[in-house]
Amino acid sequence: MIAxxxxxxxSGVGIETIRYYEREGIVPRPARALNNRRLYSANDVGRLRFLKKCRDLGFPLSDAKALLELSEGSTEDCRSVKELAEAHIASVRSKIDELRRLERALSELTANCDSGNVQCPMLQRLRTMDEI
Amino acid sequence: MIAxxxxxxxSGVGIETIRYYEREGIVPRPARALNNRRLYSANDVGRLRFLKKCRDLGFPLSDAKALLELSEGSTEDCRSVKELAEAHIASVRSKIDELRRLERALSELTANCDSGNVQCPMLQRLRTMDEI
DNA sequence: ATAACTCCTGTAGTAACTACAGGATCAAGT
DNA sequence: ACTTGATCCTGTAGTTACTACAGGAGTTAT
Incomplete structure (x- = not known):
């Protein structure tokens, strides 16, 4: 048992974040030493590592929690997992699309923007354009 | 003058958001009618539309504010505008790259995830993988 | 014994809004 | 004149997922 x-x-999860997960009920309350300090088992650390990976993969914390629960269930419901993951993939893809459109719009805006102008063409477009 | x-x-900016921008000093305080209601000029609406476009383009609010101020200066400092915009383009591009890596990792994770399994391979990988 | 470290609880701050609560005012219809 | 519904006001709290203290207590190393 470790501190x-x-x-x-x-686990790679920050101390404050671990306490936050505990407050939020994402992970169970760990054991306590006689001096009231938290004590973590290898299992507890595994849970934290699992959460870290989900978060690194961009899953919202609520999904990470759901995946953790699925992962701890007796029979792992693969379909639920896949549904969560695929919804997430879809949202990642739509974010990519959105950002690509953004990148193009921004590149166009800055294309004519040379220093020395008194009227900045980018600002002018921002003032007058109708839609992005 | 309009309400x-x-x-x-x-402008396309929500009412609560307009009041928020006012509280935060992003836009100047508008005129008030005798009954204390806010009154907006065409100029005020123009400012809000400008901010809306910047936000739609993904600029953080602090950048949007800076761009608005640049846009209202007597001589528009095109170089400052371009610097802001290019830093933003760079951050958009790096977000796209990150999301692409994510998408690939997620696709791989779900590839073997067929319903009916008792042990979900995606959960297993999440438990054991070292790095995303 | 003292310094430096780690831990505790509890609160507040971050970004950029959004959602009330509780009340005042206004416009339109009867 | 009166009522209904829309709009407005201020002020506060909630959202996401942490992060950063403050102020205190216990632990470890020299």
Missing amino acids: IGEASRQ | IGEASRQ
Whole structure:
């Protein structure tokens, strides 16, 4: 059983974040030492690592929590997992599309923007354009 | 001079958001009618529309504010505008790259995830994988 | 013994809004 | 004149997922 700092090091989840997950009920309350300090098992650290990976993959915390629960269920409901993951993939793809449109719009805006102008063409377009 | 609801309609910026921008000093305080209601000029609406476009383009509000101020200066500093815009383009591009990597990782994770499994391969990988 | 470290609780701050609560005022219809 | 519904006001709290203290207590190393 290790202290919170070591659990943080081993899982990659910040100390404050671990306590936050506990407050929010994302992870169960860990054991406590006699001096009231939190004590984490290897299992607890595994949970934190799992959450870290989900968050790194961009899943919202609510999804990460759901995946963790699915992962701890007796029979893992693969379909639910896949549904969550595919919804997330779709949202990632639509974000990519959106950002690509943005990138193009921005590139066009800056194309004529040379220093030395008194009237900046980019600002002018921003003032007058109708839609992005 | 129009009321806040009409300014909201004409600019596309929500009523609460307009008041928020006022509180935050992003836009100047508008005139007030005798009954204390806010009154917006065409100029005020123009400012809101400008901010809306910047936000739609993904500029953080602080950048949107800076661009608005540049846009209202006597000589528009095109170089400052371009710098802001190019930094933003760079951040958009890096977000796109990140999301692409994410998309690939997610696609791989779900590839073997067929319903009916008792052990979900995606969850297993999430439990054991080292890095995303 | 003292310094430096880690831990505790609890609160507040971040970005950019959004959603009320509780009340005042206004416009339109009867 | 009166009522109904829309709009407006201020002020506060909630959202997401943390992050950063403040102020105190216990632990470890020299």
